[in-house]
Amino acid sequence: MEEEKLSVREYLYSIRFYVLLVSVVFVGSIIVGYAGFLSEIFNVPLEWIQQLSENLKDSTHEYPKWIIFLAFFAVLFLNNSFTCFLDIILGPLIGIFPLFSVFINGGLLGWFAKEQGLIIFLAIVPHGMFEIPAFLLSTSIGLRLGREVLKRKGDRDLKRELRNGLRVFLILVLPLLFFAALIESVLIVATLFL
Structure with a gap:
């Protein structure tokens, strides 16, 4: 049996339903987070992040900016x-982990938007336009693999699906994450040295 290798475009087309599903869950969880239903879950991490941010600002004078940038980027x-x-x-x-991951990240984003106002939107947009699509694509690939597991044994080709999904991860997702980390690191270092 010949191995079916899909182009990136064909593979993206084949997971369009999963991308739509994951996007709906993500937007829904942003709404749930913004409505305050997840406040109890996210209050403690916010306090920890604020303390970490203060500690970072105190220690930035000890290291050159480029080292701080590289550390954040990595x-x-x-x-x-x-x-x-x-x-x-x-x-x-x-698909339990991928959907849980989407729900928590969307909920956290919505909760931050409620707590911090529109400033969080402005802080997330520059790197989020790369990071969020990468995240949604990865989750969609994971769900597609989960569906493959549920197929009857004769119809299942998990190895082929995994190979196609990992190829998209390497060709598309990792470069998106690279640019997102680059932009986010620049913004973090710039705000630390204000």
Whole structure:
């Protein structure tokens, strides 16, 4: 049996339903977060982030800007890449992890928007226009793999789906995450040195 290798465009077309589903869950969770239903969950992390931010501002004079930039870039890129990779790899567990990841991230975004106002929108847009599509694509790939697991044994081709999904991850998702981390790191370093 010949291996079916889809082009990136064909693969993206084949996961369009999952992209739509994940986008609806993401937007819905932003609304839920903004409505305040997740306040109890996110209050403690906000306090921790504020304390971390103050500690970072206090220590920025000890290191050159370029080292701080590289540290932030590495942490952001590796963390986001790992999270997106997990969304793909854990998708065969019936999609629970990828959907949970989308819900929590969207809810957190909505909650931050409620707590911080429109300033959070302005802070997220520059890197979010790269990071959010990468995140939604990874989750969609994971859900597609989860669906493949549910197929009858004779109709299932998990290896082919995984290969196609990982190719899209390498060709499209990682470059999007690279640019997102680059922009976010520049913005963080710029605000630390204001």
